[in-house]
Amino acid sequence: MSRCFDLARRGIGAVSPNPPVGAVLVHQDKILSEGFHHYFGGPHAEVDAISKVAEKDRSLIGSSILYVSLEPCCITGKTGPCTELIIAEGIKEVRISALDPNRSVAGKGVERLRSQGIHVIEGILREEGEQLIRAFNTNMRLERPHILLKWAQSKYGYSGIEGQQIWLSETPSSLRAHRLRAEADAIMVGARTVATDDPSLTTRAYPGKSPQRVIFDPNGRLTENYKVFDDDGCLVHYYSLQPNHGIKRKHIRCVQLNDDLHMPEQIMQDLFNHQVGIVLVEGGPFLHQQFIRMNLWDEAWVIRTQHPLAHGLVSPNVHGVLLAKEQAERDTIIGILNEK
Ligand code: AOF
Ligand code: ZN
Numbered sequence: 001m002s003r004c005f006d007l008a009r010r011g012i013g014a015v016s017p018n019p020p021v022g023a024v025l026v027h028q029d030k031i032l033s034e035g036f037h038h039y040f041g042g043p044h045a046e047v048d049a050i051s052k053v054a055e056k057d058r059s060l061i062g063s064s065i066l067y068v069s070l071e072p073c074c075i076t077g078k079t080g081p082c083t084e085l086i087i088a089e090g091i092k093e094v095r096i097s098a099l100d101p102n103r104s105v106a107g108k109g110v111e112r113l114r115s116q117g118i119h120v121i122e123g124i125l126r127e128e129g130e131q132l133i134r135a136f137n138t139n140m141r142l143e144r145p146h147i148l149l150k151w152a153q154s155k156y157g158y159s160g161i162e163g164q165q166i167w168l169s170e171t172p173s174s175l176r177a178h179r180l181r182a183e184a185d186a187i188m189v190g191a192r193t194v195a196t197d198d199p200s201l202t203t204r205a206y207p208g209k210s211p212q213r214v215i216f217d218p219n220g221r222l223t224e225n226y227k228v229f230d231d232d233g234c235l236v237h238y239y240s241l242q243p244n245h246g247i248k249r250k251h252i253r254c255v256q257l258n259d260d261l262h263m264p265e266q267i268m269q270d271l272f273n274h275q276v277g278i279v280l281v282e283g284g285p286f287l288h289q290q291f292i293r294m295n296l297w298d299e300a301w302v303i304r305t306q307h308p309l310a311h312g313l314v315s316p317n318v319h320g321v322l323l324a325k326e327q328a329e330r331d332t333i334i335g336i337l338n339e340k
Contacts, residue, residue, distance in 0.1 A: 001097055001124045004069040005132055007036040007045070013183045014039040017145075017277030019070055019100075019136035021045040025053065027064040032057055040275075046072055046082040050089060062090030069129050071100040071109040071122065083112045096122040097129025101140040134337075135278050138298050144268045145279045149288050150180060150301040151316065152331075154309035159285045161312035165197045168307040170329050178203050180301055184211050184280035186237070186271060189228070190287040191217035200227040201282070202234075210234050214279065216267065216287065218257070220244035237274070239267050264290055285313045292316050297338055299323060304332040 007022030015021075015037050023045035025032040035048030043051070046068055053061055072082035072094065086094060094113055099122060100106055113120050130137065135146035152168040153159050160166050169177070181187055182203045189199065194215060202210040212235045213228050220242035222229075229236060229252060236252040238244070241263070247254055255270055257263050271279060281291060291297045300318045323335035 001067055001069065001095070001129070003031075003034070004045075004067050004097070005125070005128060007034055008069050008132055011037045011039070015042075016040065016135060016185050017139055017275050019133040021068065021070045021133075023049040023066060023068040025049050025061065025064045025066055027057070027060045032060060032064055041078045044073065044079055044082050045069070047079065047085060050085060062092070064091060065093040065095060066091050067095045067124075069097045069132060071096050071098065071105060071107070072113065073100060073102070073105050074109045074112045075102075075104045083109050086113060086118070087116050091118065093119045094121075095124055096120065097124050097126055098133055101133070101137050103140070134298070139272070139277050144265075144272050145185070145276050146299075147268065147291065147297045148180065148184065148278065148280045148299045148301060149291060149297050149316075149318075150177065150280055150282055150303075151285065151288060152303040152305055153315035154305060154307040156308070156310045157315045158309045158312045159283075159315040161309075162192075163196055166307075166309065166312075168305045168309065169303045169331050170305065176326065176328055176333050177301075177303065180280055181211060184278045185276045186212040186214050186279045188214035188216060188267075188279055188281045188287070190284055191215070191219070191222050192286065193282070193284040194222055194226050194228055196284075198226050198228075199282075200230070202232070211280070212237065212276065214267065214271065215239065216263070217244065218242070218263065222247070224249060224252075237267075237271065239263070239270075262294060262296075264294060264296055268296065285316065288316045292318060295338070295340065298340075299338065300336045302334045302336070304334065306330045 004022035008020040011020040022036040024034050033049050033052040035045050037045045074081045074083040138146040187201045201213050214237045216239050218241045220240035231251050238254045241257050320336040320338045323337045326333045
């Protein structure tokens with residue numbers, strides 16, 4: 001099952017808003033084949049694993065055990081139901097970690113397999129299996145994107161000075177920050193950050209796709225000259241309360257918000273409707289505070305630096321479960337999970 005998790009992780013950054021899933025087919029304690037869900041809309045992990053069995057080993061499939069990190073689906077989405085393939089292949093034993101939180105599956109996949117006399121064990125390394133699909137879980141349970149907040153802070157807990165660009169973290173931790181970007185479907189920043197930092201919001205320092213960009217400019221004041229509006233093949237979602245007639249390039253989706261609902265919630269709903277499963281909110285501090293005040297976040301990634309800044313914008317304070325603690329030279333990166 002651990003091997004399934006490793007395989008599943010290879011799909012992170014490409015499968016959302018689907019879950020990362022890995023599968024291993026084992027025959028008499030020997031691995032016959034391995035597979036994972038590679039990209040959104042692509043074959044599922046089980047299908048991938050079964051298709052990779054060598055021609056000479058195909059007769060062994062029926063007497064093999066299928067390990068899969070997520071309950072096999074029993075529905076037709078962009079691809080067919082995995083349960084039917086497992087049944088057709090004559091597999092008699094399936095071992096699963098997490099159940100699928102998708103309401104159309106949620107235990108029915110296991111039921112379908114059992115109804116055909118297949119021996120199913122579920123809950124193997126369940127905690128890790130659920131942790132792996134935590135973004136998908138948020139999508140299914142709350143019907144909104146999984147929200148990551150990320151910021152760097154000085155030794156004394158400050159994140160910057162208003163209107164001024166300050167570089168707090170050292171290079172290796174910014175590499176980690178770029179990996180976070182590569183794992184997200186979209187990156188969001190507020191107009192103030194665009195105006196002071198002019199960030200490009202790409203994943204230059206880490207392989208993988210560059211995510212879509214989300215620009216929140218309630219007063220509709222930004223111009224198209226900033227790098228976030230460059231046409232580099234990434235979709236840009238631009239949200240404002242006031243219409244901004246200066247933003248008109250084709251790759252920019254302009255959405256006008258209304259002020260009768262909390263704006264961050266409206267934005268998340270709209271992004272979710274556009275198949276954005278994971279959003280990384282990069283700031284600035286005012287935007288982070290809005291999300292925290294509304295308890296509208298799932299993970300906070302804090303880069304604690306040794307920078308001596310001792311005044312300016314106070315860094316947000318969040319509470320939750322420690323997800324990860326990594327050292328990158330003198331910076332410490334901490335991942336905190338919101339226990340909602
Ligand atoms: C599996 N194995 O590898 C994954 C599963 O549109 P589709 O056909 O790709 O189906 C998407 C749904 O399938 C998704 O919402 C989730 O319930 C399940 N994901 N299931 O058996 C996989 N990725
Ligand atoms: Zn499936």
